[in-house]
Amino acid sequence: MPYIADAPVLSRREVGPGCFLVELEAPAVAQDAVPGQFVHVRVSTTLDPFLRRPLSIHRVDTRRGTISLLFQVVGRGTALLAGMRPGERLNILGPLGRGFTVLPPSRDLVLVAGGIGVAPLFFLAERLLGAGHRVTLLHGARTQAYLLLADEFATLPLTYLQATDDGSTGIRGTAVDAFAGLERRPDFVYAAGPMPMLAALAAAVRAVRLGAEFSLEERMGCGVGACMCCSFKSREGEGWAYRRVCVEGPVYPAEKVVWE
């Protein structure tokens, strides 16, 4: 059951160039959320910008009753969010959408993150580790500076591999290249990142007949399945149909997505 709440901002810090981590007090959301779900955030208390912004839940702390959001400033809305100060309140709606499937233990699982797509994967990694899985995180970004929260991922008991486009750290290349270079075939793959990256990863995953779940993105309206704006193509029988990122996603089986 989603909540509507005016969540107090507890902290905000810049964790990469134009990338911010905001912690909110939202006990009910923290309690109910599963990895891969998102909150729909009002970035203004006035009429402009008008729409909410969907942001995946980066991390929850059920003991303290908080959730963290990790985002990159891409426009006016995210710029306003980045300007929030501790003590101010942010209207959030959530948790929304379908999250990642946590498989029964104990498997070899690979998490693939591209750029800001790493946002939902901290929460997922924690839950997968807690469920007794062996986890490898392939973290790709433009440069070292965009490998967000690398220090925090390094504290988790997982295998942590980095890839940068310019080779400033880790392998030179993308997270998908890092996936292709894996020596052991995992049991399942989880990923989040820009759609072109996910399309390339879907092809790589299909080639080795692996199951995978990806977190999808599309411009969104209501967030609750009513307005039909955030559509993507899903394979259905012999053909395809539009499905909603906000309800049937954002996490969706990779093999069912029609990549364009």
Next chain:
Amino acid sequence: MMAATAVRLGPLVLRNPVIAASGTFGFLLEYMPYVDPQELGAVVLKTVTLEPRTGNPPPRIAETPAGLLNAVGLQNPGVDALIEHVLPLLREYSVPVIVSIAGFTVEEFYILAARLSAVPGIAALELNISCPNVEAGGTAFGVDPDMAAAAVAAARRGTALPLIAKLTPNTADIAAVARRVVKAGADVVALINTLKGMAIDLVHRRPLLGNVFGGLSGPAIKPVALRAVWEVYEAVDVPIIGMGGITTWQDAVEFILAGATAVGVGSANLVNPRATAEIAAGISRYLAENHVEDLSTLVGAAHRWEGNRGRA
């Protein structure tokens, strides 16, 4: 005795004047976690067509200053799926359900209205005449008074249910269209639908929406909508459902004063899932605080202001 907030919309009586507008409230069920149906005057379901429709390619939405463009393209499961799978689920909710229909030919308006006539639990039909008329080269029915009247007359032949004609502002003279649809049998007119617009993607140097054009809605269009309601109020005698950018109860009361008997809340639902309920509660408070015992006394009251006499 009716509550102060109750309104009579032609043959319909609503417990309050706030109606969830078509296309922004899904098939009602999507909003049940947020709104008690008893808080709503009525709900207009997302438009259905004779055949299922896939809808437009994404992106389907673009934010604009104080508003948004949408180009969903009437994605819907078709009228038969609505009748079989959706309407039976809605009967347990205590709220008048208005079904929105769109035809691509005059005949389709007749078939849709006739088919829905036989289904229990429908309070009224809303005719979405902003869709293209394929027999007239794709011009929207509502743009042209003759075509709009033909669509309404066809639906009228098909049903005895109350008919609401939803008018588009993308026309030379919306009052002229209103007069014609009333003559053709509309019991109520609803206005305005979205304004045709577009957005450009600066990075890729192309139209942003998959469909190139979209419909503009939200607070940005409120003044246009108010003007349209004002003009139509002076042109016809049937009740008006006023809408276009209503996000607060104050907006709603402005529409009522301009001539609306009820109001539609659309884009605001996308931002605040409780917008309809909060606006209804605000109107109720306003009536109590101002000792208004019957909301209908406010309908069109702004037309009766002192300075309006002798206005050219």
